[in-house]
Amino acid sequence: xxxxxxxxxxxxxxxMLSRSQVIAAYPITPQTQVVELLSEMCADGTLQAKFIxxxxxxxxxxxxxxxxxxxxxxxxxxxxxxxxxxxxxxHWASGGRLPVVLGNINRxxxxxxxxWTDQNDSLSQRDTGWIQxxxxxxxxxxxxxxxxxxxSEALAIPSMVVLDAFALSHTYEVVDIPDQAKVDxxxxxxxxxxxVTPDDPRAFGGLTGPEHYMELRYxxxxxxxxxxxxxxxxxxxxxxxxxxxxxxxDDYLCDDAEIILVTSGTAGYTARVxxxxxxxxxxxxxxxxxxxxRPFPFEIVRRLTQSAKKIAVVDRNISYGHHGIFAQxxxxxxxxxxxxxxxxxxxxxxxxxxxxxxxxxxxxxxTISHERSEEEIxxxxxxx
Amino acid sequence: xxxxxxxxKVVFQSAEEMPTMPMSIGNMLWNKTGSWRNIRPEIRLxxxxxxxxxxKFCPDMSIEIEAEWPVVNYDYxxxxxxxxxECPAKCILMVEERx
Amino acid sequence: xxEMRFHxxxxxxxxxxxxxxxxxxxxxxxxxxxxxxFGVERRGAPVFSFIRIDNKPIYDKSRIxxxxxxxxxDPTLVEAIDVTEGLKDGGWIIINxxxxxxxxxxxxxxxxxxxxxxxxAVRNKLGTLGxxxxxxxxxxxxxxxxxxxxxxxLLEAIGDVITIKPQNNQKAAREAYEKA
Ligand code: SF4
Ligand code: SF4
Numbered sequence: 001x002x003x004x005x006x007x008x009x010x011x012x013x014x015x016m017l018s019r020s021q022v023i024a025a026y027p028i029t030p031q032t033q034v035v036e037l038l039s040e041m042c043a044d045g046t047l048q049a050k051f052i053x054x055x056x057x058x059x060x061x062x063x064x065x066x067x068x069x070x071x072x073x074x075x076x077x078x079x080x081x082x083x084x085x086x087x088x089x090x091h092w093a094s095g096g097r098l099p100v101v102l103g104n105i106n107r108x109x110x111x112x113x114x115x116w117t118d119q120n121d122s123l124s125q126r127d128t129g130w131i132q133x134x135x136x137x138x139x140x141x142x143x144x145x146x147x148x149x150x151x152s153e154a155l156a157i158p159s160m161v162v163l164d165a166f167a168l169s170h171t172y173e174v175v176d177i178p179d180q181a182k183v184d185x186x187x188x189x190x191x192x193x194x195x196v197t198p199d200d201p202r203a204f205g206g207l208t209g210p211e212h213y214m215e216l217r218y219x220x221x222x223x224x225x226x227x228x229x230x231x232x233x234x235x236x237x238x239x240x241x242x243x244x245x246x247x248x249x250d251d252y253l254c255d256d257a258e259i260i261l262v263t264s265g266t267a268g269y270t271a272r273v274x275x276x277x278x279x280x281x282x283x284x285x286x287x288x289x290x291x292x293x294r295p296f297p298f299e300i301v302r303r304l305t306q307s308a309k310k311i312a313v314v315d316r317n318i319s320y321g322h323h324g325i326f327a328q329x330x331x332x333x334x335x336x337x338x339x340x341x342x343x344x345x346x347x348x349x350x351x352x353x354x355x356x357x358x359x360x361x362x363x364x365x366x367t368i369s370h371e372r373s374e375e376e377i378x379x380x381x382x383x384x
Numbered sequence: 385x386x387x388x389x390x391x392x393k394v395v396f397q398s399a400e401e402m403p404t405m406p407m408s409i410g411n412m413l414w415n416k417t418g419s420w421r422n423i424r425p426e427i428r429l430x431x432x433x434x435x436x437x438x439x440k441f442c443p444d445m446s447i448e449i450e451a452e453w454p455v456v457n458y459d460y461x462x463x464x465x466x467x468x469x470e471c472p473a474k475c476i477l478m479v480e481e482r483x
Numbered sequence: 484x485x486e487m488r489f490h491x492x493x494x495x496x497x498x499x500x501x502x503x504x505x506x507x508x509x510x511x512x513x514x515x516x517x518x519x520x521f522g523v524e525r526r527g528a529p530v531f532s533f534i535r536i537d538n539k540p541i542y543d544k545s546r547i548x549x550x551x552x553x554x555x556x557d558p559t560l561v562e563a564i565d566v567t568e569g570l571k572d573g574g575w576i577i578i579n580x581x582x583x584x585x586x587x588x589x590x591x592x593x594x595x596x597x598x599x600x601x602x603x604a605v606r607n608k609l610g611t612l613g614x615x616x617x618x619x620x621x622x623x624x625x626x627x628x629x630x631x632x633x634x635x636x637l638l639e640a641i642g643d644v645i646t647i648k649p650q651n652n653q654k655a656a657r658e659a660y661e662k663a
Binding site: 096097098156193194200201202203204205206208211212215216218219222223 | 395413
């Protein structure tokens with residue numbers, strides 16, 4: 001069934017079709033409609049789930065952790081400052097190996113007070129042990145939530161499904177809403193090996209001495225390493241049923257490209273428009289949109305950038321004192337694999353400043369006209 | 385119901401044999417945390433007014449109500465003294481643990 | 484690809500108008516993208532909403548700066564702001580107004596159409612006399628002038644989106660369609 005829906009409702013539909021059993025969330029702009037629709041769905045019986053009202057995002061995640069530990073499929077959504085407040089609990093979910101799925105609307109961090117998009121909120125949670133998906137369309141949001149539950153539950157690692165504030169959250173697009181019976185066949189009920197139950201009482205997340213802690217972390221990392229393969233496999237399964245492949249990256253004209261743009265989120269779609277224009281001008285440019293940021297898809301990124309002469313990474317985020325976060329990842333991915341290849345790091349679109357096809361033209365012009373990047377960061381559109 | 389099993393410290397020799405989730409390796413039915421206690425609550429039932437406050441306040445759910453009277457479950461009571469503090473009849477005494 | 488901008492005031496249902504249009508277009512197999520002005524909306528203040536329409540997937544997620552057409556839901560805005568900002572040559576300016584197109588002094592490179600959506604809305608008891616809800620009526624005129632969709636698809640979309648007095652809204656859209 002095709003429907004015109006906003007990105008926030010795409011998250012709600014994803015959670016509904018996944019038959020989430022517990023939803024706990026605290027409202028924050030620009031995430032509000034996600035939970036509004038879910039609470040309506042819970043009230044009118046469309047979704048058989050317990051909706052838990054909480055007093056903060058920290059409690060929202062705590063409630064999801066409790067629910068997941070008890071064997072329920074748990075979903076929440078937040079943004080920016082709300083995600084920051086959840087930080088402690090994010091570690092509890094991943095450390096506890098609880099496959100919660102969280103929708104995060106990318107909103108820049110205050111101050112200055114802001115509600116517009118950039119990725120510093122979710123990327124600040126890089127090392128919490130969560131899988132991170134970055135979406136570029138409302139269709140991808142619905143599909144990815146369903147896939148995220150499948151991947152998370154198979155490997156006992158929680159997932160964050162990330163979308164840009166306004167450019168997706170409040171933008172209406174045509175979405176093919178997957179059929180419930182087919183989703184049920186793709187995503188069977190959550191059935192963890194252990195759960196909080198009076199029949200087999202255990203303490204979860206208790207004191208763990210130096211003789212065991214490191215092994216727990218080793219196991220989390222080992223399972224994280226299995227995620228890329230799992231995403232590709234479940235993505236192909238999804239394609240068989242629904243006709244849409246859900247992979248680690250979205251590569252556009254990379255095979256013969258001399259310059260590859262590395263992008264993410266909605267800017268990763270806008271980049272395609274610029275690539276088309278530049279191809280018309282005879283420039284061999286391709287676009288590699290990174291969809292899964294954690295675990296970073298090293299192998300496929302290496303393979304797709306192999307024949308390119310230069311790489312231009314466009315970051316809608318910044319690691320102060322270093323540079324763009326995707327640029328760092330890209331460099332670490334290709335280091336030691338093949339000869340030297342210049343990586344240009346661009347920063348654009350912070351705090352909701354628009355990233356347009358013209359921004360990418362500027363990026364490509366700079367990349368073409370320089371042998372190697374003269375500065376660690378090339379700023380796009382900043383009033384210096 | 386309660387298996388008579390000794391609490392033994394389990395040390396795994398490999399990551400593989402460990403469960404994925406960080407959780408008590410043993411079942412809590414035999415992992416009796418009451419051994420951590422060094423003072424114990426004793427209830428003078430003759431002064432007890434059966435208000436149930438101790439039952440409600442115990443953070444370890446170690447006070448059970450049996451036939452309307454509070455009874456301490458020493459298998460799990462950690463001796464924190466909260467029940468004694470909260471008891472309005474002041475009929476719970478914290479006494480030195482007899483080893 | 485067609486790109487359009489709607490001008491209205493907060494609370495007039497400007498965003499809903501673009502959503503209805505998006506729904507109607509999607510019913511006929513088009514790809515659409517409709518979005519409000521990014522940010523906070525205040526009742527009574529000038530607001531925008533936007534729509535992109537194409538027969539293939541729309542990848543451009545940047546904002547619309549040079550629309551093909553503009554729609555002015557609130558006639559007082561013509562005086563208050565420049566509704567032609569960025570408007571492409573030959574583009575339509577569709578205004579909710581009781582005046583004739585020639586009464587507006589826009590550069591000749593633009594085409595002007597007027598529809599008295601306020602009168603239609605009042606007659607169909609949409610909103611109140613002081614604050615009529617004109618967004619559904621105006622979609623009828625847009626669809627006709629720009630030849631975007633069949634009237635039936637629009638009426639169906641209004642039935643899907645509008646929960647209060649859907650029939651009156653459909654009637655208003657039909658009247659505007661016929662008059663435009
Ligand atoms: S001492 Fe503490 S743990 Fe023991 S019964 Fe009293 S309140 Fe519970
Ligand atoms: S709090 Fe004191 S008085 Fe009340 S039930 Fe417990 S022991 Fe008895």
